[in-house]
Amino acid sequence: MDRLDTQREIARKFTKRTRIGVRIIPVHENLLAERVTAAYAARSLPDVIFHPIDFTIGWGEAGILDGRSATEVVNRLGEETFSNGPLNLVRVPEGYAAVPIDGWGQLLLYRKDLFNNAGLAVPDHWDRILQAAKVLHNPPLIWGFEVGTDPGQTYTQQVFEHFALSNGVRLTDSSGNIHLDTPQMVQVLEFYKALAKFTPPGNIYWLHTRMDFLSGRAAMIIWSPFILDELSGLRQDQPVVPDMAKGKKGFLARNTGFVSIIYGPNGAAQYGQINYLGITRDADVTKAKKWVEFLLTDGYLEWLGMAPEGKLPVRKGTLGEPNRFIDGWMRLRFGVTTRVRISEFYGMDLVKTIMSGMDGLDRWGFARGKGALISRVYGTKVIPEILKRFLNGEISAKEAARMMERRVKALE
Structure with a gap:
């Protein structure tokens, strides 16, 4: 049905x-x-x-x-x-x-088997994420971390916003004023660019990250729980390459770890x-x-x-x-x-992980009454557009943060 x-x-x-x-x-x-x-x-x-x-x-x-x-x-x-x-x-x-x-709640998926073999910690903190990406990065066989880089996709906003929230970056300050031109935002931009070095070139979005993780070509991605269906290996229309390579249905699912709340230098959040x-x-x-x-x-x-x-x-x-x-x-x-x-399939640890974050789910602007503005931010894709220019080296992190604040203010 x-x-x-x-x-x-x-x-x-x-x-x-x-x-x-x-x-x-x-x-x-x-x-x-x-x-x-x-x-x-x-x-x-x-x-x-x-x-x-x-x-x-x-x-x-x-x-x-x-x-x-x-x-x-x-x-x-x-x-x-x-x-x-x-x-x-x-x-x-x-x-x-x-x-x-x-x-x-958005999840960070990671290859538990590769992490265990390399002696890496659970990637729930920025430093752990970056360290694991460096260690596991071995293209074209496997990419260390695939982030969203396509300026025309909402997915890029979702992934970037998750990291921004994890460093305490909100859309507004306590007075309700747009406040993106901050040292914390500069930190987020620089961290994201560091991760993008371990991402395939081009404009990457949800279709690529899902495909590469299911093909065993990505060590870490960020995705919604909707991927659990494809990841299971139970769908005949969705081959899971690591399962086929090992000759074990469910191998990738059993060897995938999940992180809900990401911890940055100045905060913690789950999108x-x-x-x-x-x-x-x-x-x-x-x-x-x-x-x-x-x-x-x-x-x-x-x-x-x-x-x-x-x-x-x-x-x-x-x-x-x-x-x-x-x-x-x-x-x-x-x-x-x-x-x-x-x-039954993924175990109670995953159930606890995805349910524990429901009380603390976060987004830019909504709790401050800026929902209408956020609709325009998502509709215009102004953040991914500026982010892409920064990733391409056209502007600095400080210039990108300043530009983001100015462009979002213009949408009010």
């Missing part, structure tokens, strides 16, 4: 219980903003919109989302039943702009992507709230089961059963041709 069929099945169960009809309208993620803007102008918004955090605050400020209704849902379900991070990122004066439903359910200004509020509550209670595990490796529960449980959804998520199966539990 594909994701759309699963959502329709959840809706069917909801309708059977409440006699409230639900129509699921699929929209390609690249067209979501355009479709919502058009629907808002025509006063024909759907009652509920499933969307990534990139749009939440901006849509709230534009009058598309009804934060009061979303807050009422959160309070009714129990604010304490949600992970703190996803709620804090969409805090608005009336409470919360939307209701978090699922998410993932996260959260998805939300937004109740719109055009909604039948009573029915919309019931639908959202159903998705986060009786329909929740079925929702997460669409892709459990990348849909982590941001609601941990209920007031009566505080760990109901975490425990249920661990029993869910992933895979296409062969389905297994994440905890």
